[in-house]
Amino acid sequence: MTAIVFAGQSYALADGESVLDALLRAGHAIPHGCRAGVCQACLLQSDEAPPANTQRGLSSAQKSLNYFLSCQCQPPASLSAQAVDQAGQRVSGVVREKSWLNQRVLRLRIEAPLDFKAGQYVTLWQSAQLARSYSLAGSPNPQNLLELHIRHYPDGAFSAWAAEQLKVGDALDIQGPLGQCVYSAPANQALLLIGMGTGLAPLCGIVQDALAQGHSAPIQLIAAARNGADLYYLDELSALAAQHPQLGITWLAQHANQATPPAVAIGDVYTHVKTHFASLKGYQVYLCGAASFVAKMRKQCFLSGAGMADILVDSFVPFATTKT
Numbered sequence: 001m002t003a004i005v006f007a008g009q010s011y012a013l014a015d016g017e018s019v020l021d022a023l024l025r026a027g028h029a030i031p032h033g034c035r036a037g038v039c040q041a042c043l044l045q046s047d048e049a050p051p052a053n054t055q056r057g058l059s060s061a062q063k064s065l066n067y068f069l070s071c072q073c074q075p076p077a078s079l080s081a082q083a084v085d086q087a088g089q090r091v092s093g094v095v096r097e098k099s100w101l102n103q104r105v106l107r108l109r110i111e112a113p114l115d116f117k118a119g120q121y122v123t124l125w126q127s128a129q130l131a132r133s134y135s136l137a138g139s140p141n142p143q144n145l146l147e148l149h150i151r152h153y154p155d156g157a158f159s160a161w162a163a164e165q166l167k168v169g170d171a172l173d174i175q176g177p178l179g180q181c182v183y184s185a186p187a188n189q190a191l192l193l194i195g196m197g198t199g200l201a202p203l204c205g206i207v208q209d210a211l212a213q214g215h216s217a218p219i220q221l222i223a224a225a226r227n228g229a230d231l232y233y234l235d236e237l238s239a240l241a242a243q244h245p246q247l248g249i250t251w252l253a254q255h256a257n258q259a260t261p262p263a264v265a266i267g268d269v270y271t272h273v274k275t276h277f278a279s280l281k282g283y284q285v286y287l288c289g290a291a292s293f294v295a296k297m298r299k300q301c302f303l304s305g306a307g308m309a310d311i312l313v314d315s316f317v318p319f320a321t322t323k324t
């Protein structure tokens with residue numbers, strides 16, 4: 001049986017139990033969020049080299065300091081660990097704008113001194129214990145504004161707080177940026193970007209970045225949602241497409257309702273992609289949205305000819321304890 005030594009105490013790990021779960025069970029208030037290796041809220045530092053799989057996504061500096069993701073750690077042998085200075089991993093931001101993009105999606109614009117690439121994501125801290133990760137919409141800008149599209153769940157620990165209590169002028173700690181789903185194609189490679197729901201957020205930034213860098217090959221953006229009323233940014237993106245003939249946009253909803261805008265086609269996104277992009281050989285593909293959507297579409301795009309290295313994804317993982 002392996003054990004985790006933390007704050008001078010040794011705790012046995014149950015079969016299949018992570019270091020995070022063992023320490024929470026022992027009553028230690030270890031910050032955490034996704035429990036899926038995404039948000040990096042659960043960072044700890046080990047006295048010895050931690051298992052390599054627990055350092056995925058960390059910077060070289062963090063790796064060299066033996067930082068590891070405790071939610072991903074089921075060590076093969078006993079391990080000693082300590083808390084890290086979480087404050088040193090974050091910057092402070094100020095909410096400058098709060099508005100609704102539709103009935104379910106809240107837009108925050110937060111001013112923060114953060115260097116990021118369009119398409120990356122950050123972890124927002126509501127308190128020392130509650131954190132959630134959101135993709136950045138838009139590109140770096142002189143105002144240092146980070147734009148986030150937050151799907152509102154009335155019983156979600158973070159999103160309900162953001163919708164009901166967070167105010168313009170409030171300060172918020174931000175960790176990141178994280179993620180590799182960024183524009184990286186040569187200018188003459190065709191791009192296909194598919195976002196489901198708020199998966200549109202990172203794609204907005206990637207499209208802007210590609211255009212700003214002079215991407216000349218066709219850029220096809222598919223913004224999909226369950227209902228037409230869930231789609232947003234129709235006017236803004238249509239205006240962008242009008243200025244850039246290489247950009248084409250398809251709005252797609254699985255179901256129509258009274259609020260479905262006329263520009264929105266009704267149909268299944270998998271069928272649509274199969275029909276209109278029968279061969280994806282040579283494309284660079286970006287997929288953003290719920291993990292189940294990303295996994296299924298990734299397989300479909302690969303089977304249609306896209307190289308695995310040319311399929312970049314931003315997969316929204318569900319949080320284990322509460323909805324976001």
Ligand code: FES
Pocket residue numbers: 032033034035036037038039040041042043069070071072
């Ligand atoms: S990475 Fe461990 S809780 Fe999110």
